[in-house]
Amino acid sequence: MCPERDNSEAQIFIKVVENLDRAVIAVDRSGRIVLFNPAAESYTGLSRRQSLDRQFDEIFASQTRMVDLLRQTLAAGRSITDEENISLQQTTGAAMPISVSVSPIYDQSDTPDGAVLIMRDLSRVRELEAALRQADRQSMLGTLAAGLAHEVKNPLGGIRGAAQLLNMELESQSPLREYTTVVIREVERVNGIIEELMDLTRPRPPEMGDADLSRILSDIVLLQKEAGRSRCLEFVLHLDPSIPPIRGDAALLARLFLNLVKNASESVEPGGRIDISTRIASDYHLLSPGRRPVPWVVIEISDNGPGISDRDMERIFTPFFTTKPGGSGLGLATCQKIADSHQGFIKVNSRPGSGCVFSVSLPFIRNDEETPCF
Numbered sequence: 030m031c032p033e034r035d036n037s038e039a040q041i042f043i044k045v046v047e048n049l050d051r052a053v054i055a056v057d058r059s060g061r062i063v064l065f066n067p068a069a070e071s072y073t074g075l076s077r078r079q080s081l082d083r084q085f086d087e088i089f090a091s092q093t094r095m096v097d098l099l100r101q102t103l104a105a106g107r108s109i110t111d112e113e114n115i116s117l118q119q120t121t122g123a124a125m126p127i128s129v130s131v132s133p134i135y136d137q138s139d140t141p142d143g144a145v146l147i148m149r150d151l152s153r154v155r156e157l158e159a160a161l162r163q164a165d166r167q168s169m170l171g172t173l174a175a176g177l178a179h180e181v182k183n184p185l186g187g188i189r190g191a192a193q194l195l196n197m198e199l200e201s202q203s204p205l206r207e208y209t210t211v212v213i214r215e216v217e218r219v220n221g222i223i224e225e226l227m228d229l230t231r232p233r234p235p236e237m238g239d240a241d242l243s244r245i246l247s248d249i250v251l252l253q254k255e256a257g258r259s260r261c262l263e264f265v266l267h268l269d270p271s272i273p274p275i276r277g278d279a280a281l282l283a284r285l286f287l288n289l290v291k292n293a294s295e296s297v298e299p300g301g302r303i304d305i306s307t308r309i310a311s312d313y314h315l316l317s318p319g320r321r322p323v324p325w326v327v328i329e330i331s332d333n334g335p336g337i338s339d340r341d342m343e344r345i346f347t348p349f350f351t352t353k354p355g356g357s358g359l360g361l362a363t364c365q366k367i368a369d370s371h372q373g374f375i376k377v378n379s380r381p382g383s384g385c386v387f388s389v390s391l392p393f394i395r396n397d398e399e400t401p402c403f
Contacts, residue, residue, distance in 0.1 A: 046064070046066050047066055050068055050150075051147050051150075052068045052072040052073070052148035052149075053066040053068065053069060053145065053146070054069050054080075054145070056143050056145075056146070058142060060084050060100075061084055061085070062084075062085055063143070064081075064145075065077045069148070072117060072148055072150065073117070074119045085099055086100075092115070092118065094111065094114060094115050094129075095115060095129055098111060098129060098131045098146075099144055099146060102132065108130065108131065108133065109131050110130040112128040115128070115129050117148065125150060125152060127151055129146060129149075131144055131147075132144065132145055132147075182220070185220055185223070189213060189217070192209050192213045193209075234370070235278035236278050236280075237276050237277060238276075238277070238278070238279060239274035239275075239276075239279070240275055240278065241279070243269075243272065245279060245282055245283050246266065246286060246307070246328070247266065248283075249283065249287050249290050250266060250305065253290050253291065253294055260301075261299055262297065262299075262302070263302040263303070264303050265302065265303070266305050267307075268305075268306065272393075274395070275326060275392075275394060275395065276392070276394045276395060278367075278370075284363070285389065286330070286389070288363065288364050289387050290303065292387075293331070293385070293387075294332075296332055296334035297332050297334040301332060301333055301334060302332065302333050303330065305328070305331075306329045307326060307327070308326075309324055309393060310324060310326075310327045323393055323394055325392065325393060326390070326392075326393045327388055327390050328388070329386055329387070329388045331384060332384050334385060335381065335382060336379045336383050336384055345361055345377065346361050346362055364389075368391070371391055372391075373389060373390050374389075376390075
């Protein structure tokens with residue numbers, strides 16, 4: 030074997046390991062760490078200098094499942110994978126869901142010489158799974174709501190017609206006209222809610238064209254600044270100017286973002302702050318048959334309000350659930366529907382007392398070519 034070729038291949042292997050987005054940790058037969066790639070540093074919050082030449086079970090003493098998998102591999106000389114049960118505790122205090130695969134390393138004489146452990150971050154996967162579960166739940170609720178709306182709308186029309194006729198028959202000074210006026214007004218309010226519900230369950234198909242996200246968001250903020258002037262709200266835009274118009278229905282997307290910005294505005298105290306940003310997220314892609322993978326455009330709307338409780342977090346996209354006095358509870362459900370119609374999704378991060386962040390992810394596709402916007 031040519032030494033120069035061996036050296037070249039070794040350099041390639043080193044570059045591959047150094048540039049992987051998955052954490053790679055190798056140990057010798059005694060469990061001493063001999064390799065710790067940059068992704069492992071990012072995952073764990075530990076530096077290579079802190080980790081090399083130390084025992085794996087010493088550094089990861091609190092990660093009993095990972096230590097157990099490594100010991101089994103070193104003892105039995107076989108590969109073991111755990112896709113579901115491991116949460117990596119980082120030095121920052123946050124926990125990251127990960128999958129772990131451990132494989133034995135053999136020397137040239139096929140003698141076990143250590144093991145390599147590979148970790149994959151499942152955070153984004155869990156977010157996508159949660160978005161899909163939410164979409165499925167909303168679809169079932171939408172079907173039920175559509176039937177209910179149809180059954181209510183017909184008798185509601187009869188009630189309004191009868192109240193209007195009765196109002197016409199009463200003398201102008203009759204005290205009973207106050208009651209018929211209330212009936213008509215409340216019937217119209219309920220009818221408005223039903224119309225919103227019908228829009229949610231049978232929305233118009235999106236009319237795809239050029240949707241300039243920066244322009245849409247800037248216009249919304251301009252209007253909301255004026256509406257919130259008396260409360261001295263602060264709106265801060267962090268828009269990526271390199272993002273071109275994407276394929277989408279500008280009117281529907283404006284409705285989506287207006288709902289989210291209004292919700293943020295209404296949730297903060299006077300003098301509160303709302304941050305709106307756009308960026309490209311290329312760590313995960315939308316895959317479609319016969320097309321190249323498409324990255325995501327992520328639009329984040331965050332506030333410094335009171336946040337959302339864990340109990341409410343599971344219900345915020347459910348039709349008719351609202352924490353706002355006088356709210357219909359259909360705004361966020363409609364936002365979810367619009368995102369779905371654009372092959373996108375919405376996620377929420379919030380803790381009570383720490384504000385709230387709504388993230389809308391949309392495929393980064395140009396309208397003219399329907400190809401990824403690179």
